[in-house]
Amino acid sequence: MPPKQVSIRLTLMGKHHRHTLARCSNLKKDWIIQVTEQASQRLLKNFFNRSLGIVMILALALLVALPALIYHHHLRAYQQESLHLLETFIAKELDFPLGELHEPSPRAQRALGNIENFLAYADFVEFKIWAHDGRVLYAFRQREQVGLQFDNARLQTMLQTRMPHTEIEDTRDHENLDLKKFGKLVELYAPIVHGDKVVGAAEVYRVTPPFRFLGSHIFLVVSLSFLTLIMLHLLLFGRFRRAVQTVVANEEKLGQAYQSLGMSYVATIRSLARALEVRDMETEGHSERVVALAVHIGRSLELPETEIHKLVIGAFLHDLGKIGIPDDVLLRPGELSADQRTIIETHVCKGLEIIRDVAFLQPAAEVIQFHHERWDGSGYPHGLSQTSIPVAARVFAVVDVFDALLSERPYKQAFSFCQAREHLAQASGKLFDPQILEAFFQVKEEDFHFLLKQINQNGIEDLVNAAVDDLLYRGFGHQSA
Numbered sequence: 001m002p003p004k005q006v007s008i009r010l011t012l013m014g015k016h017h018r019h020t021l022a023r024c025s026n027l028k029k030d031w032i033i034q035v036t037e038q039a040s041q042r043l044l045k046n047f048f049n050r051s052l053g054i055v056m057i058l059a060l061a062l063l064v065a066l067p068a069l070i071y072h073h074h075l076r077a078y079q080q081e082s083l084h085l086l087e088t089f090i091a092k093e094l095d096f097p098l099g100e101l102h103e104p105s106p107r108a109q110r111a112l113g114n115i116e117n118f119l120a121y122a123d124f125v126e127f128k129i130w131a132h133d134g135r136v137l138y139a140f141r142q143r144e145q146v147g148l149q150f151d152n153a154r155l156q157t158m159l160q161t162r163m164p165h166t167e168i169e170d171t172r173d174h175e176n177l178d179l180k181k182f183g184k185l186v187e188l189y190a191p192i193v194h195g196d197k198v199v200g201a202a203e204v205y206r207v208t209p210p211f212r213f214l215g216s217h218i219f220l221v222v223s224l225s226f227l228t229l230i231m232l233h234l235l236l237f238g239r240f241r242r243a244v245q246t247v248v249a250n251e252e253k254l255g256q257a258y259q260s261l262g263m264s265y266v267a268t269i270r271s272l273a274r275a276l277e278v279r280d281m282e283t284e285g286h287s288e289r290v291v292a293l294a295v296h297i298g299r300s301l302e303l304p305e306t307e308i309h310k311l312v313i314g315a316f317l318h319d320l321g322k323i324g325i326p327d328d329v330l331l332r333p334g335e336l337s338a339d340q341r342t343i344i345e346t347h348v349c350k351g352l353e354i355i356r357d358v359a360f361l362q363p364a365a366e367v368i369q370f371h372h373e374r375w376d377g378s379g380y381p382h383g384l385s386q387t388s389i390p391v392a393a394r395v396f397a398v399v400d401v402f403d404a405l406l407s408e409r410p411y412k413q414a415f416s417f418c419q420a421r422e423h424l425a426q427a428s429g430k431l432f433d434p435q436i437l438e439a440f441f442q443v444k445e446e447d448f449h450f451l452l453k454q455i456n457q458n459g460i461e462d463l464v465n466a467a468v469d470d471l472l473y474r475g476f477g478h479q480s481a
Contacts, residue, residue, distance in 0.1 A: 043240075051237060055232075075168070078186065078209060082204075086202060087164065090190055090192055093110075093111040093115075095193075096108060097199065098131060098200045115140060116140070124206045125182055126140055126179060126203075126205040127202065127203075128140070129200060129202055131199075132200055134151065135147065142179075159191065159198055159201060164189060164190045166187065166188050166189075169187040170184050182205070184208045185205040185208060186205065186206040186207075186208055188205075289455060291311070291312055292455055293448075294311045294312075294399045301439050303391065310363045310392040311392050314365075314367025314396060315399075316364070317351065317355070317364045317367075317368060318364075318367050318368055318371050318396060321349065323354070324347065345372070345380050348372060349381065352369055370384065371397050372397070374431045375389075375394075375429060378430075378431070379397075398433075402421075402424060406420055425441070
């Protein structure tokens with residue numbers, strides 16, 4: 001695939017491009033603030049919707065369950081009240097031998113008469129008196145059962161334990177038609193004691209109070225419970241919103257820290273490059289030229305922006321390891337001996353060592369480590385060949401040699417633009433990647449000189465700033481993901 005035609009005038013940048021790049025940089029600096037604001041709004045919205053949904057579900061559950069719970073509680077109290085009424089009646093009216101019911105004595109007759117009053121007074125619908133042996137001695141409604149003996153397990157248990165028994169009985173399936181019409185009834189058993197002896201038991205049925213789903217008191221309790229849930233929801237939402245507002249309030253500080261960090265990174269990179277140029281004045285301006293040209297070729301090849309930014313940082317710091325090379329070797333005016341060449345070649349490892357513990361400089365590692373590798377495997381330090389060499393290093397190798405050819409050295413004259421191009425063409429497929437050279441050869445001499453002019457006037461701060469911004473942007477973005 002042929003390289004894309006990219007005007008070198010857009011690599012650095014007319015004024016409009018610089019402003020556009022600055023706006024992009026500002027957008028990246030604002031990225032954390034925007035993400036935080038969006039996340040805050042999303043959190044508040046989700047919290048409000050979900051918590052309100054939970055409140056509504058709880059409210060509906062209360063609306064359904066609370067009336068039933070209140071009714072159940074009232075029904076238990078109603079059972080205890082009924083039992084108390086029965087025990088009071090027994091103690092007052094049935095304290096006599098139950099045998100007197102066969103031929104009613106005056107007190108037995110009085111007691112039987114009071115049973116009717118008792119039933120009418122408290123909504124009782126049936127009253128039975130049982131003998132100790134399970135015979136029915138008296139029945140208000142089911143009179144046909146009087147004199148009959150039944151195997152009543154609940155009666156026998158109550159007589160043995162002397163403990164009253166109460167339960168809710170659904171009489172809709174009851175065999176007695178007189179009780180069937182009353183629906184659910186409270187059934188009560190209580191012992192009849194004469195002296196210290198249990199002589200029998202009383203069994204009564206009482207009409208249960210009707211269940212009103214939204215009676216006045218139930219409605220009041222449900223309303224108060226619902227209001228409590230709403231207030232709790234608003235309280236929790238208020239606290240959550242204040243917590244989110246605290247996060248949002250720190251956005252500006254975070255953005256300032258982000259910008260300060262970026263400026264520190266740029267200053268670090270420029271200081272490292274300047275330190276090398278101070279030692280070797282012959283390389284002055286080399287970093288700016290190779291950065292700009294490498295970026296142009298990278299964009300011609302349509303490399304991803306991540307690779308472009310590797311080129312920027314790596315090109316700026318490619319010879320960083322030369323700081324550790326002795327002056328008598330680095331600044332030697334003539335050609336180097338084999339031993340001196342070996343020493344010079346160690347600048348690759350020294351450069352990697354310098355940036356090893358600096359996380360934000362790691363994108364420069366590929367260019368630093370591999371920019372002296374060659375397409376045919378004749379380079380150093382690893383002897384890599386062809387596509388095993390990272391693409392950023394292959395691009396930079398071309399522009400690094402090209403700029404060196406154009407520069408005058410004590411041991412050689414500076415090449416002309418055409419001579420340098422011819423030299424590179426002869427090394428195509430040997431020292432350099434042919435596809436990258438094809439992209440490089442699209443650069444015209446007048447455009448190259450325009451590039452140099454722009455570097456002298458504007459520098460390459462925009463490229464470096466954009467690369468550093470991208471490193472920070474991707475770093476923060478990776479952490480947030």
